[in-house]
Amino acid sequence: MKWVIRILVVLVLLIGAGLWYGWSQLDNLVKFGIEQTTPPVVQTSVSVQQVKLSIFSGSGVVDGFEIGNPKGFSGPRALRIGRTEVALDTSSVRTDKIVIKYIRIKDPEINLEAGLGGTNLKHIADNAKSFVSQQPPPAGKAGVSPASPPPAGTPAQKSIKLQVNELLITGAKLSASAAGLVPDASAQVTLPDIRLTNLGTGSNGITPAELTAMVLSQLNTEAAKASASGALKNLLQKGTGKIDAAGGIKKLFGK
Template sequence: MKAFKVIGILLLIIVGLLAAGGYYLYSNLNSLVKEGVETVGPQVTGTNVNLNSVDIALKDARAQFKGFSVANPAGFTTDNAFSFEDIVFDIDPSSLQTDVIVIDEMRISGVSITAEQKGLDSNLQALLRQINENVGGGSTQQEQAAEESAGKEIKLAIKKLVFSDNKVNLVTEKYGDYVLEMPIIESVNLGSASNGLTPAQMGKAIVDPLIKQAKKTAEKRLKKLAEENIKDKAEAKMQEKLDSALDDDAKEKLDKVKGLFGK
């Protein structure tokens, strides 16, 4: 569960500032959230976390992020482990002063996950190791600060979560690179107004279905590639055995017969 805290902390920063968003914060709210995400994120992931822009409407209890990305650990050729083009939160305004912040709908589009294999390791495994090392011992100072800004017992609930325009970038040493499309992913009732989830629990609930679908998509393609590779090797071996069993005269006759059929 610790591995998903970056998503939970991101949510906590947003709803915490919305809940506490007095007039003195209004003019700087977007930049405060952007700075918070880009400061706390790397301390959790151990890699760069970037957010291009933030647009928060306090009056409407709505927030929109554009260009959110988490960079790969060192040693991998691709830039990002995953990125989201657009994240939109529609928050129930009446919940902002309660212990459970309710997000009516969270829409994440332009999802791109990179699964890069390198030897016996992968970028996603390396990233998860770094996250566990950074937050495995309990709450970090950054988490505690975020919790204090949002309220001691703040929990989260999402009525509807949608991932759309999803893809997996599969990068392998053996089979090459592939871009694989994923279906729309929808989840409902992640926590409730009476029984909210902690930021870490919510981070896991958000990311789990996405990771499972990405894994399923990648494994399906890898299985097909492996089967094709085995088939090609079997055919090549069979041809090699056939060639070795024929003498030169038989090979010449066989080639003439093939020539009759344009082969």
């Protein structure tokens, strides 16, 4: 009988050690996942400083999320989010759709760079939209074809269903420059808060790529609005040269 108890004790210890190791590596696994799955969506580099998640409460933070500049732009990065707070509905983790109570993006830094082909932010937002359009339709939408096949070499993305009850972006700082067009010219502005609710409430939810595209599209829209007046307007006028202010802004942001 004693040997049975000993075996059970060893098994419990091994299981406990395995669970502890899995939990201790969760942060690194999420960090790795973000850095591996996001670059194909935005078509540029992505890095994360650290991730801290609680498997018990479902809350966590992502620190130092950065999106690099696409080809043709000189700055080191297009977007940096110092801190993102996330809260999951832990009861949904075992279901077909993960419910995120909120995503709170605080004080993102947007380095908007204007070029002859548009802004870096517009390029990245367009890349995300293009990626989403090329993905296979979700289950339940048979007969709907993607706009075009994924580019050769694009890694397959596992279909993860999400529902985001609230997405809030506050204190976004927009720094604009026209590198190559107006050397040493720059302007800064703080964007209004962005709040999106009830994303992916349908049965199909939304994918992480769709969520990324939504966020980038909203930031691009607000950047376009901010650029329609004040110092940013003057900067973009200089950068676009031969076209008028409104036309220049439309060209840069695709509006």
